[in-house]
Amino acid sequence: MRDDASRKCGNPFCVVQFPPSGPAVRPKRFCSAECTRTGWALRRVAELIEEQPDAEVLKILRVVR
Numbered sequence: 001m002r003d004d005a006s007r008k009c010g011n012p013f014c015v016v017q018f019p020p021s022g023p024a025v026r027p028k029r030f031c032s033a034e035c036t037r038t039g040w041a042l043r044r045v046a047e048l049i050e051e052q053p054d055a056e057v058l059k060i061l062r063v064v065r
Helices: 033-049 054-064
Strands: none
Touching (some): 033 054
16 A cells, blocks of 8 residues: 555445554554444454354344344
8 A cells, every 4th residue: 555545444334535544564444433343343243153054144133133
């Protein structure tokens, strides 16, 4: 990534672009604390349902609504 480039928020539901910041070894990935929490929740849910069949995943997601 170039130094003058914008970075897209790591939350797949967010469209915010922000200037790169943070140390080069661990750059900022999310535009806000809320997007950071959403990103964490999405990764955790993905880990939990990874081995489940599609029908079971849909059933779980429908109950959560």
